Amino acid sequence: MEQLIKYMTIAIITLPLLGSLVSGLFGKKIGTTWSHRLTIFYVFISFLLSICISKWILIEHLGPFNLNIYNWGITGHFTFEAGFLIDPLTCIMLLVVTFVSLLVHIYSIGYMQDDPGYQRFFSYVSLFTFAMLALITANNFLQLFFGWEGVGLVSYLLIGFWFNKESAVEGSLKAFLVNRVGDFGFLLGIALILMTFHSISYIPIFNHVSEASHETISIFSNHPWSVITVICILLFIGAMGKSAQIPLHVWLPESMEGPTPISALIHAATMVTAGIYMIARMSPLYHLSSTASSFVLIIGATGALFTGLVAIVQNDIKRVIAYSTLSQLGYMMAALGAQAYAAAIFHLGTHACFKALLFLAAGSVIIAMHHEQDMRKMGGLWKIMPITYFTYLIGSFALCAIPPFSGFYSKDAIIEAVHHATLTGAHYAYFCVLFGSFITGFYTFRSLFLTFHQKPRYDVSHHHPHESPWVIWLPLVLLAIPSFFIGGIFVKSFLYDGQGLLGTSVVFHNFLNANATAVNLIEESIHSPPLWFALSGILFAWICYIVAPGLPGFFVKVFSIFYTLLIKKYGFDDFNKIVFVDGSKIMANSFYQTGDQAVIDNFFVNGSGRFIVLISKLGKKIQSGFLYHYSLIMTFGLLVFLILILWY
């Protein structure tokens, strides 16, 4: 059985890689059709195999399996290996990643049609799938980091996919660099883990967690810190980069310059949740550190509210969804901070479905509008694009956590968990996530009303938008189904059923009554504030954009300071540009000009050359060739020696 699972997992991971290599290296030879056929086929097989493994693990409760493939490197007493940890958490991630990836592959046939980089695109997407699968199946930090950086690389390549577009290239560079800032902390976290546990494989780490919980490390002078806390915070810095938490969130909105299928797959459903996954995976560590958990909770909740606010003032349909992704990632992070790991993973799963759905539906709109993304130039599309409209609507309800859509169950659990948390900052966090529901409702339906309702604001005589072909709407429908149902189906087994679906793969946190079912959760929600906050947000959007369209303009005037603050995105971008980008260029220039060129090269190196020339010129004067000069010097020298001898 172990061997079988091992080979199946190897197949799951390497098949997309194979597809990527074939499409990337021989794309020109096999043509566009075979490129997408092969890559889709391989991902499809991966998906089937994932279902198969998940059935064994999730339903038949086999495992968990800790499988080693090969030793990457052995040095001293440390062994670095490549291997898999197949447990319920991995399986859920496998299902999410392969499912969304498969649909995005299919969708891309329509979206990327006629693009000159067609084969390259499919190659990248498959490569991404490979790296993401390597990340989630890892049983150690080395392989996790391999996947972590691999997805970062592909994200970089895909944001800059249209590399003739300056904004795309800028965005890709920014994404890579900001992620690297996160990796800074992540690498140090791994280093501290190795120092503490003498291993970077998960199982040995978990086995020795209780012994390490009393160890301390002094970083600033002699003030001791708990090692676990420091590890957790360092790892969280990595997660901040990958999962776009404040203040390392600045790259995600820029990533929207990439093709829309990528935004759905990488920048909404899978890659950005890698940080969430990693922290859930490390839940035995985070569980022991209330300091680190508090930190995670506060950062997550802050992001949940404040990035949501920015979404309100965006006019680009993709940017609205991007900011909503930031906000939802904040929710997941807040859940992790509140130590409700299962709730975070549950939201990760439902969010992957409905957010991918929203992005792909937005992509469908964008194609219909001939690559126009400004919502102010849309409107009235619901009659023309009914499938897109209804799927977008389902996605919106799920995002706003309206029962019985799947987002409701997961988000409600998060808000409840934060509500019951007793950590420092939990009250503030609860306020953020609660008020965040109102904001979510508002900006989501704002985008829906602006895009699909009222009269068309595009040039009707020139544009004739129509519903997208089946390769595009089929993935929408296939995503709409789980966006509607999976929450209700799985909520009990995921969150309220003893250890739940995740079993022992995350630390279980019992924060609610154990007998909840889908139905009585809905009943309860009527008596609790989150639902009413969300509904009033929707209502407010309806008033502002359907009933009284003059209202937003009025608000902008009245609250112009807040409006500017939101338009400027709280000034993060300007701050980074001035302090980090320009600042480091100035510093580098002064290093180069004064340090390297002036002091070292000009003064010391060439200076010593000049000095020798100077000495030799002086020496040349003595070597005059006149006998009387020489005899004078000889006499003088003799005199000096005589005096010295007499003296002593």
Place this chain on the structure above:
Amino acid sequence: MFLHSILSTLIFLPISGGVAILAFSNEHQGRRAKLIALISSLLSISLCFLLYYRFDLTLPTMQFQESSVWIQPLNIYYFLGIDGISLPMILLTCFITLLVVLDAWHTIHEKITQYLAAFLIMQGIIVGVFSALDSILFYVFWEAMLIPMYLAIGIWGSQNRFYASIKFFIYTFFGSALMLVALLYLRYKANSFSILDFYSVQLNMLPQTLIFFAFLLAFAIKIPMFPVHTWLPDAHTEAPAGGSVILAAIMLKIGAYGFLRFSFPIVPDACKHFDLLLIILSLFAIIYIGFIAIIQKDMKRLIAYSSIAHMGFVTLGCFSIYRIVEHSKNISAALMSIEGAMVQMVSHGFSSAALFLGVGILYHQLHTRLIKDYGGVANTMPVFAAFFMLFMMANVGLPGTSGFVGEFMVILSSFQANPWIAFLATSTVVLSAAYSLWMYKRVFYGKVANTTISHLKDIKMIDMANFSLLTLMILGLGLYPDSLLKILHPTIEHLLTLSLQSKLI
């Protein structure tokens, strides 16, 4: 029988190949010269396979030893032998020379015979440096190495080549003068010129300190370490592609090799005493030089600075061992540290060679190295752009490429010396990404900048072969570094024992 002189063969085969080229082909017989060079490098490579195959991975001692009297009255021997530190460097040397020969196929038109001869002779001399066990023999090879490189820069370099070649020569020559004094002093103490005999010499702190600094000057200039690094950007910028490749991929490693072969085992107490100085200089190389690399306007200069930053990891890995042992109370992490430094050396050999070859291809077509003259190259040279992206990623240290392994091991182990050292060293993950990818962006991405770019031709088969070989190495080492680590273990363990033993009387 043959195996007994395999090292000599590896030294003198390419040298005689070079001589043969000079003797049997003139200016118009470039084809013949290329053929001889290719045969010579392929033969060297196959000898390397044999060498690797017959190398005993379990022994820490010198293998394939050859010894015969060279200068009887002075007790100087022709004494060769290799261990786990020198073997990878010799393999690297032969591999990189093959790349240089292949690269010259299209790019060098002027005096191709002499060009190839210079690089073949250089290959032999460098193998000599890595296998010499007699200190005078080592010194001879060490200085001889300068001559072909001096010629390569001076003859085939670009506009400012005279300044660069003389700077290169005097700078490095200056450094090694004191090394000779140190060697003579050690000869007087050990009564032998054999490096292995030097290891057992007991020394007081004062002579150790003096010897340490004599060696330091020689090796630090070679690596180069901050603040004696300024010859490198000039030499690299002006050198022809092949020259830059040999310089970056191999010659810089000789400095670090010197530390491991001489400084640590001979003057361990001085190394321990001055380790903080070296750590600080290494961190300077990583951060200060990393910043400088960001704003370079010249591609080769940028890669040269990035080389210095990468070599900072090598010296950091070497010199943090004392603090690691002191802190963690076992030698595991110290082993990882030095092995990481070794991996970094080999890996940097691949990635810097790849980058310099790549820039050479661009320079060959456009005759400019300035970043601002480029833009949108990916439109006209897609295959080349893909390869270059991979090499950039190796330079950035992405996991899966060789560049990651060394940095990862050094960071992880230096953390055990002091978290702040690791913290400062880790800044490379941001800095290297900044300078590498910003350059890539300006050169390859964007719209086609001008008409000359639109006329660029994508790479030919032979460059493709070159790059594929490098890709294979970069990914191979990145995904399975144990293949290299296995060679290192016994030797490094032995070296570490020597380095941690006090030699004070």
